[in-house]
Amino acid sequence: MAKLSVNINKIATLRNSRGGDNPNVLQVAIDCQQFGAEGITVHPRPDERHIRYSDVRDIKKIITTEFNIEGNPLEDKFVALVMEMKPTQVTLVPDAPGQLTSNHGWDTIKEKKYLQDIIGVFKAAGIRVSIFVDPITQMVAAAAETGTDRIELYTEDYARNYPYNKHDAIAPYIKAASVALTHNLGINAGHDLDRHNLAFFKQSIPNLLEVSIGHALIADALYYGLENTIQLYRRALK
Numbered sequence: 001m002a003k004l005s006v007n008i009n010k011i012a013t014l015r016n017s018r019g020g021d022n023p024n025v026l027q028v029a030i031d032c033q034q035f036g037a038e039g040i041t042v043h044p045r046p047d048e049r050h051i052r053y054s055d056v057r058d059i060k061k062i063i064t065t066e067f068n069i070e071g072n073p074l075e076d077k078f079v080a081l082v083m084e085m086k087p088t089q090v091t092l093v094p095d096a097p098g099q100l101t102s103n104h105g106w107d108t109i110k111e112k113k114y115l116q117d118i119i120g121v122f123k124a125a126g127i128r129v130s131i132f133v134d135p136i137t138q139m140v141a142a143a144a145e146t147g148t149d150r151i152e153l154y155t156e157d158y159a160r161n162y163p164y165n166k167h168d169a170i171a172p173y174i175k176a177a178s179v180a181l182t183h184n185l186g187i188n189a190g191h192d193l194d195r196h197n198l199a200f201f202k203q204s205i206p207n208l209l210e211v212s213i214g215h216a217l218i219a220d221a222l223y224y225g226l227e228n229t230i231q232l233y234r235r236a237l238k
């Protein structure tokens with residue numbers, strides 16, 4: 001069964017919209033774990049407009065599951081935060097500062113040397129590393145030469161195309177996953193996964209280790225409640 005890591009950036013975004021402490025991000029992290037989430041994901045952006053660096057430090061104190069911190073290591077303060085937090089996993093994402101949300105994976109061919117160096121830093125500290133990649137077989141093959149433990153397949157294209165033809169939508173991901181397996185890379189996935197497209201993704205990529213889901217899961221929780229929603233998503237991953 002793949003692990004469900006709940007991305008709580010959206011909770012912080014809602015809180016920040018009023019400047020107070022409602023909803024309380026820390027309590028939501030505690031509750032997600034209580035309701036069955038097997039991990040908590042945060043993506044602190046340089047401007048801290050979603051989750052803040054102080055939230056990450058607070059969450060570290062209560063985390064009982066896998067802690068996954070996402071971000072761009074070109075930001076020195078991000079690297080320092082990860083080294084201080086020593087999470088279960090760091091997921092490296094090549095987002096520009098101020099970017100609305102993540103929209104592409106690493107060019108693992110052009111950035112190979114840079115990735116090798118920074119991945120080495122995190123791994124020497126005992127932190128598992130995953131890197132965000134598009135479902136392109138050459139990018140996955142080159143990812144294997146960076147020393148990363150895992151890749152996170154960027155699933156926005158899958159999610160967008162799933163309603164039209166799920167078999168076409170999944171095809172590049174099946175190829176990418178098979179290259180990853182050949183190279184002994186663990187496979188995570190994320191971005192725009194939801195309660196409709198998740199089960200088919202998991203069935204098609206049986207070696208999937210973890211998904212990180214935020215936007216759709218938090219939106220569903222408005223209708224079904226957080227506990228039911230987490231259970232619904234976990235069932236899709238069996």
Ligand SMILES: CC(=O)[C@@H](O)[C@H](O)COP(=O)(O)O
Nearest residue numbers: 009043050093101102190191
């Ligand atoms: C890495 C990724 O796929 C993103 O979905 C990201 O983690 C979401 O972050 P935001 O909630 O800040 O858009």
Ligand SMILES: NCC(=O)COP(=O)(O)O
Nearest residue numbers: 007190191192212214215
């Ligand atoms: N790594 C992807 C993630 O954490 C959440 O993405 P989304 O579900 O908010 O699109």
